[in-house]
Amino acid sequence: MENGRISEKDHEPVSPAGRFFLRPEMDCMIYCIVAFEKPVSVPSIKAEFQRTFLHYYPRLKCLQERDAKGREIWRPSPTFNIDDHVIVVGDEEDGGGGEIVVEDYVASFAVSSPLGREKPLWEIHVIPSQRTVLFRLHHSLSDGTALMSLFLASCERADDPSRPITLPGGLRRDEGKPSVLKLLWMLLKVVFFTVLFVLDFLLHASWVKDEPNPISGGAGVELWPRKLCSVTFQMDDIKAVKNKMNATINDVMLGIITSGLAKYFKIMSPKDKRNKFRITGLSMVDIRRTPGIQDFFSKIKDGTAEWGNRFGYVILPLCFDRSISNSLEYVKQAKAILGQKKQSLEAKFTYHGGSLIMSFLGLKLASKLNYRVVCNTSFSFSNVVGPSEMIMFMKNPILFLRVTTTTLPHAFISHFISYNGKASMQLMVTKDIIHDPEILAKCFCDSLNEMKSSCDTQ
Template sequence: MAEEDIEPDQPLTPAGRLFVQPQMEQVINCAIAGEHPIDVDAIRYEVQNSIMLKHPRFCSLMVRDSCGREHWRKTQIEFSRHFIFRHEPLSHDPSLSDEDAVNDYIADLSVYSPLPSDKPLWEVHLLMAHNTAVFRVHHALGDGISLMSMLLSCCRRVDDPSKTPTIAGLGSASSTAGLRRRWGVRTLLKVVWYSLVYVLEFVLRILWLRDKTTSLSGGAGVELWPRRLATARFLIDDMKIVKGAVANATINDVLFGVISSGISRYLEIRSSKAPQQGLQITGLAMVNLRPQAGLQDITKLMNSNSGTKWGNKFGIILLPVYYHRNSSNPIQFVNRAKAMIDKKKLSIEAPFSYKIGDLVMLLFGAKLASILNYRIICNTTFTISNIIGPREKITLVGNPVKYIRATSSSLPHAITMHMLSYAGVADMQILAAKEIIPDPKVLAKCFENALLEMKEAAQNANKS
C-alpha cells in the first residue's frame, strides 16, 4: 500500500480513553437467544456484510503512542479470530436451564475475560448447544444505545421480514431527551437550586461521602471477585398498570420504585439486624444525553455531521433509594421515586457529569479521570441502566429471537443492573459479587414480587 494511502491514526474520545484504563475497563456482553439452532454460516455472513464493519472503530486496533495516548489504527480483520465457538453444553448439570447456563457463562466473562488488544475490540461467542450468540463489544467503541442500535440494524421483524425493528418514537427510561420544561421564574429557581444541590452532592461523592455499609455494599477491589448473574423479568403491561395509579408517572418512576421496594425486601431477608428506616442506598444511573431518546437511526449515528452522536454520549446521576419496611400501600415506593426523579430532571447533574469528565481528561489526563470515576463507584452501592428495545418480535438471520439481554464487566459495586425490554417483556440482568450477594435469584424475585404487589394494589385502587 502506498504511503499516501495509509489512513492516519484517530485519537480515542475522552470517554473511550476512560474505558480502556485498567480500573475502568468495560466490555458490554449482549446475549441473543434463538428459538432454533444457530446457522453459523448465516451469522458469519451477516456480520461480515453488516453496517458494523463500515464503522472504522470496528476495523481498528487500539494502540498507544510514545506518550501513552490511545489511538485507533485501521487494520485488516481476521474473522476467524472474532468468532468463538462452544459446541458442547456449558454445564453437565441436567437441572440447569439453558438461560441459567448462559448467565453463568456471561458472569465468568464479566470478570475473567478482557478482549485481546491485538485485534479490533469485539467478539461473537456462539453457544451452539444453547442456541445463543453472545456479542462482546468494548465500551470504548460505543455505549449501549449506539451498540444496540447497530445490532438491531442486522435484525428483521417476524411479522414483516422486509422491515427492521421499530425504533422510531422509542424513549430511554434514563434519558433526558424530550423533557418539556416551562421556564417560568419559579421553575428557573428550581433548576438553579436543584442543580446546585445535586452537583455539590456529586462532587462530595467523588471526594469522601459514602453510603453506609449494608449487605449490598461493595468497594475497592470487588470488581475482581467472582460473579453470579440472575435475571428479573417484568411485563411492560404490569408496569403500565402501576404507572396509571400515580398521576403523571413514567415507566422510569415505576422501575425505580420497584428497585427501592425490592432492595428493602432483600435487606430484610439478608440483614441480621433491621436497617434504620429511611436508610439511603445510592446508585449510579446512566442517562442518555442525545437529542433523541432511546434507540437511534443507525445511519444518523454513523453520520458525523448528524446531531445524533455515535459513541459514548451519556452522563450519570446519583439515584438514591431508601429502605422502608413493607407497608400496606406499595404504590408509595413509586410516589417517592417519582418525587425524586422529577427533581433530578430539573437539574444539570447528568450533563455536568459528562462535561466534568471531559474537562478532567483534558486538563489532567485519563489516569486521574479513572481514579475519580472509580472513587464515586466505591462510594455508592449499585449501578442501573435501562434501554427500551424493539416493540415487536424479531429475527436474527431468520431465527426468531427468544430474548435479548445485556450486561457489562464487573465494577467495584457488588451489584449492577442492566435492563433491556423486548416485545413487551423487560429483562433486568443482575450481576452480583457472589461472596457478598450469594443469592442474586432471591434479589431478582424480590424485584419481581415488588412489581406484582404494586400491580395488585393499583388494580384494587381502580376497583374502589
C-alpha cells in the same frame, strides 16, 4: 474522519469516557445475550456481521493503540480477520442446562479472559446447544444506546420484514409557548437542582460514602467472582403501574428496585432496627443532542449517528422506610427523584467535567475520582429500550435479548431491556457478597406483583 467513520489512512482519538473504561480498575465489558428460535449458523453470523455491523461502524475493525504522545487512539487494523473474533462454544448436541448455562458462562468472564489489544476489542461467542449468541464488546467502543441501535439496524421484523422496527415512545406533547414567568421559574429550578446534585456528586467523589449494607461493594470488588441471574417482567404489568401512577417506565423500574431492595434488606439484616436509611446508586444518561435509541437508530443508515460513549452519570438516592407497607410509595419516590434529575444538568456536568479534569489534570486523577464515585455508591442501574415486536437477525427470529456488564466495583449491577412485550432484568452480583441472587430476584418479582395488586384494588 467523518460522522464517526474512520478512513484507512486516518485514526481517531478515544473519547474521554472510553479512556476511563480502558483503565485497569474500570476495564468494563458489555455483554449482549441473544437467544434464537432456530439453530445458529456460524457462517451466516460472520456474513451478516460484516454486511451490517462492520459497514455501519468501522471502528469495530480498529485496534486500540497509543500515538507518539501516549494518547489512546483507534487505528484501522491492517490484518483484520473476522475469524479471529468468532468463538464456538461446544456443539449442538451438548444440550441441557437451559439459560443457566449461558448465565454462568457470561459471569465467568468477570475474572478471566480479558480482551487482548492485539485485535479489535470484541468477540462473538456462539453457543449452539442453547441456540444463543453472546456479543462481548469493550465499553470503550461505544455506549449501550449506540450499540443497541447498531444491532437493531442489522435486524428486521419477524412478522413483516418490509415494515420498520417499532420502538416504544413517541413525540412529546406540545404544551405551547410558556410564559416569561414560567421560563424564569424553570431556569431557577434547573440552576437549583444542578448545583444541588453536582455538589452531591463531588462529595461522593471525595469522601461521602454509603453506610455498609447487604449489597455494599467497594475497591477491588470488580475482581471478585460473579453470578448472573435473570428476572422477566410483563410489560403490561409495568405499564399498568405506570398509568395508575401517571409515571414513566423508568419511574416504575426504579420503584421496583427500591421496593425489592427494601424487602431484601429486611431478610438479610433482620437485626437492623433503623426505621429510615439511605443508599445511592449510579445511572448512565445519554447526553446526545437528541437522546434515545429511536433517534440514533434513524440516523445510523444516513451516516449522521453520534458514536462513542456520550453519557454522564447521575446519582440516585434511595430512601428506605420500614413503615412503608405499600410498594407504590416507592414508585412515588422514584418519580420524584427522576423528575428532579431531569430538571438538572448533572449528567452533562459529569461528562464534560470529567473531560476537563482529564485534559488539565490528567487521566490518572480523573480516573481515580471516577472510580471513587463508583466505590462510594452501592449499585448501578440502566434501562435499554428494545423493539415492541419480535425481530429477526440473519432471518432467524430472536426469542429474547439480555444485556449486562462487567467489571465495576459494585456488588450489584442491574440492567433492564424491554423486548416483545417483556422486560428482562439482569442481576450481575458478586457471589461472596450477595450469596443468593435468586432471593433478591424474587424480591423484585414480589414488588411488581404487589404494585399491580395495589393498582387493581384502588
